[in-house]
Amino acid sequence: MSRPPRPAAPFPARPARAPAKTPQGELFQLDSPLTGEVRGERSLMAFPFFALSKNAWMKPLAYQHAAVSIEVRPSAKGVATIYDKEIVLYIASLMAAKIDAGERVEQDFVFTAHDLFSVTGSNHSARSYARLSEALERLQGTQIKTNIEAGGEGEEGFFSWLSEARLHYARTRSDERRLKAVKVRLCDWLYRAILRDGHVLDYAATYFQLGPIERRIYEVARSTCEAGPDGIARLEIDLATFRLQIGYQNPLANFRAALRQIAAADAIPDYRIELIEGEAGEDAPAPAAGEGAGAGRRGRRASPARVIVTRRPVALPDGPAGSGQIEADPTESDA
Incomplete structure (x- = not known):
C-alpha cells in the first residue's frame, strides 16, 4: 500500500x-x-x-x-x-x-x-x-x-x-x-x-574520538549511573558483569588489563573510572604443599574485582572566578 x-x-x-x-x-x-x-x-x-x-x-x-x-x-x-x-x-x-x-x-x-x-x-x-x-x-x-x-x-x-x-x-x-x-x-x-x-x-561532543571500549564505557555510564544520597551519579559493578554489559568478547583477564589502562588515562568524557582489585588477585591459586606458611591449606579466594564509575562534578558557570565552586551534574532528565 x-x-x-x-x-x-x-x-x-x-x-x-x-x-x-x-x-x-x-x-x-x-x-x-x-x-x-x-x-x-x-x-x-x-x-x-x-x-x-x-x-x-x-x-x-x-x-x-x-x-x-x-x-x-x-x-x-x-x-x-x-x-x-x-x-x-x-x-x-x-x-x-x-x-x-x-x-x-x-x-x-x-x-x-x-x-x-x-x-x-x-x-x-x-x-x-x-x-x-x-x-x-x-x-x-x-x-x-x-x-x-x-x-x-x-x-x-x-x-x-x-x-x-x-x-x-x-x-x-x-x-x-x-x-x-x-x-x-x-x-x-x-x-x-x-x-x-x-x-x-x-552524547558528549568528544564521543566519536573515543576507541571502541571507551565508547561503550561512556554509554553504559551515561545510561545507568544513578545519583546517590550525596547527589553524585555513580555506578558500582563487579568486573565480570561490567565486561558482559560492555560487550567485550575476549577473556576477562584481557578486559581487566584494558580497563586498567583506560582508568589510568582518565579520558572518558564526564566520568571517572576506578578498578578495585583484591590483593591476591581475583583468581589466586592456593599455595602448593611445601611452599611455606599455610601450605596444604586451601587458598582463600579474594573478593571479585569491582568497577566504580563516577560522574565528574561540573563547575558552576556563574560562580566567581577562581572560586572552584562545583556541583554534581544530575543524571539528567530524558530528552
Whole structure:
C-alpha cells in the first residue's frame, strides 16, 4: 500500500537551520543537516547490541543478564559494529530534533553523507564513502532479537536496524557517480522506542574520538549511573558483569588489563573510572604443599574485582572566578 505524501518540513521556522533545498529532479527532501545535539536511545546505550570491532565480526553476539536477553546474528558482511552505530545515532538525532520541533516524524530519513561525516568527525575521503556503503549493508543485514520492549510493545523474532538503505547517485558530465543523498528506513523497534518512550539522552561532543571500549564505557555510564544520597551519579559493578554489559568478547583477564589502562588515562568524557582489585588477585591459586606458611591449606579466594564509575562534578558557570565552586551534574532528565 502506498504511503501518503510527506508534507514539506517547515525548515525556515528553525533559526539554526538553513532552508533545505530539493535538487531538481529529486523526489525527496533532505532531513539533514543536523543542527542539534547527538542523541541516542537509552537501551542502545545500556546494552551491547554492536560488535566492538573496526573489522568484520562474523560471530553471533549474545547477552543474558537479569531479565534482559539479546541475540545478534551476523550477515554475510558480519555484525554491525560500534562504528556502524554512528549512523544509527545520527538518525536518532535527526528524529529527536524533528520531535523537538513539533514536526511529523516518519520512519524514512534522507540525509547527506557530507553532514553525517561532519557530525561524526570522519574525513570526506573516497574511503569514507566506501565504508558508509559497507556500514549500511551491515546495519540492514544484522539480525537482532531481544525481549526489551519498545513503545509499550514487545516483538518475537528478529529485526534489522535498517529495513531499507539506499545510496542515491547522480552522473556528472564525465559519467562519474556523485553521491547525492542516503535514504534509510528505521526499524519499528527503535522508531517506537524514540517516538513513544522518549528515553533519549545526549552524547558528549568528544564521543566519536573515543576507541571502541571507551565508547561503550561512556554509554553504559551515561545510561545507568544513578545519583546517590550525596547527589553524585555513580555506578558500582563487579568486573565480570561490567565486561558482559560492555560487550567485550575476549577473556576477562584481557578486559581487566584494558580497563586498567583506560582508568589510568582518565579520558572518558564526564566520568571517572576506578578498578578495585583484591590483593591476591581475583583468581589466586592456593599455595602448593611445601611452599611455606599455610601450605596444604586451601587458598582463600579474594573478593571479585569491582568497577566504580563516577560522574565528574561540573563547575558552576556563574560562580566567581577562581572560586572552584562545583556541583554534581544530575543524571539528567530524558530528552
